[in-house]
Amino acid sequence: MAVLKPFKAVRPVKELAGNVAELPYDVMNTEEARTIGEKNAFSFIHVDRAEIDLEKDVNPYSVKVYEKARNNLFDMIKKRILVKDNKENLYVYRQIMNGRSQTGIVGCTSIDDYQKGIIKKHEFTLESKEKDRINHVDFCNANTGPIFLTYRAKGEINNIVSKVTAGEPEYSFVSEDGITHIVWVIEDENTINKLTNLFKEVSALYIADGHHRAASAVKVGLKRREENPDYTGEEEFNYFLSVLFPDRDLAIMDYNRVVKDLNGMETSELIEKIKEYFEVEKLDDEVHYKPDEKHTFGMYVDETWYKLTAKKGTFDENDPVLSLDVSILQNNLINPILGISDPRKDERIDFIGGIRGIKELEKRANNDMKLAFSMYPTTVQDLMKVADSGNVMPPKSTWFEPKLRSGLFIHELQ
Known part of the structure; x- marks a missing residue:
């Protein structure tokens, strides 16, 4: 009541x-x-x-x-x-x-x-x-x-x-x-x-x-x-x-990520490591990729966009938190590959609300950062499921x- x-x-x-x-x-x-x-x-x-x-x-x-x-x-x-x-x-x-x-x-x-x-x-x-x-x-x-x-x-x-x-x-x-x-x-x-x-x-x-x-x-x-x-x-x-x-x-709008460096790797090495957890597709030069479905991500590095699709086994669809795209990206890429374990405090990562557009991600990755990730937006239903379970979302999950x-x-x- x-x-x-x-x-x-x-x-x-x-x-x-x-x-x-x-x-x-x-x-x-x-x-x-x-x-x-x-x-x-x-x-x-x-x-x-x-x-x-x-x-x-x-x-x-x-x-x-x-x-x-x-x-x-x-x-x-x-x-x-x-x-x-x-x-x-x-x-x-x-x-x-x-x-x-x-x-x-x-x-x-x-x-x-x-x-x-x-x-x-x-x-x-x-x-x-x-x-x-x-x-x-x-x-x-x-x-x-x-x-x-x-x-x-x-x-x-x-x-x-x-x-x-x-x-x-x-x-x-x-x-x-x-x-x-x-x-x-x-x-x-x-x-x-x-x-x-x-x-x-x-x-x-x-x-x-x-x-x-x-x-x-x-x-x-x-x-x-x-x-x-x-x-x-x-x-x-x-x-x-x-x-x-x-x-x-x-x-809810997308809440995107930009990262300052590749954690000591070359781009080719980064992509090989990502392939363990994601299907990786290199996109045409004129594409500015914004995901149109859950569990897909855009990655922009070296002025090139890649589409990442999470592989089976990288998340638990029945868990309201672990099934979130922000969790999938954090748990399978940002933490284990890029070495950012606490995105709340790590200065190597920044967050950009979807209201700023894909071009802002490219601008940041080409200037003060190194790579960017475009996200599919969290839904209101996702938010309610997490709240009903008594859990909390990862940081920077929603942009209203x-x-x-x-x-x-x-x-x-x-």
Whole structure:
């Protein structure tokens, strides 16, 4: 039984929604964030990456940064760039990218559901990244970025969302990257009650993107419980901001790999070793190979593409983790042949989201790296199978597009 709770969103006034909405804090570095902030005084990046409004040598994890984030958020509220709704609502958020749309319900989910495993994970988190967002949420007294959740589509929920989206939207704008963003407000109590009751019949929610934001939001909630021993469970800090999408709406992009060297081998030696685990096919010069089915991989080295097909016996199709293409490549090539045992920490490997395209892999392999691997995308069903099994995926297994914008909805903790 999943909890979905309406809330009083702090959100942009209608005419400024497109100016305020910004990409998540963790998809850009400080200099990129600073450039965005210099161009747009309304951008929510001034809250999510507040170091851009301080001296350039400031430590981005210092108390000064979190205090500045809080002050910037309060200033946006004071200036009525952001306004808090008078009643608890749910919201619908649609994004359209390259003709494909994904439509989710915006509300709050429960830290207890996260603790009990009703909200399921598929990635490990890093303590250092968690600590940053814990401080950010705690100082701001708010969830400033939503968690991207998915669930197995349910017809009755889809029907309600379809009726809501047939009405007049609250926001509709196109961001600089060409993605359309549309928001509807669900104020009707009967509709809100129907949706919250229908989610009680949903057995699991899955984190698609935002594992660190989710873990941090939960830890702040638990901290507030310790500070308020008489808490009832109804307080806002018991919940965190989420957008819930049906699985049928989502598409995962490929998450590709580039490697700095051949681990001391010549190309011919590398290919001979790979043949123990993969069928290897050299491709024509004009081919830029992107796999079109599971268990196939592209390899680019010396300005040439090869198609690799995993041989039988190199993976266990019944194991939700070992059958993933990212596992097959890691366990049969990147680790034993290239000597990269821990891709989380090894500086010889880098990862490139599919949004950058195959040409980016070629560019990197021809410049600062030596070879590249193009991947077939992990599916949402793969993600759910791994999460249901209680396991986690290898690092950099999924790349979701489009990214949820921050600043359209803020959830105050008290």
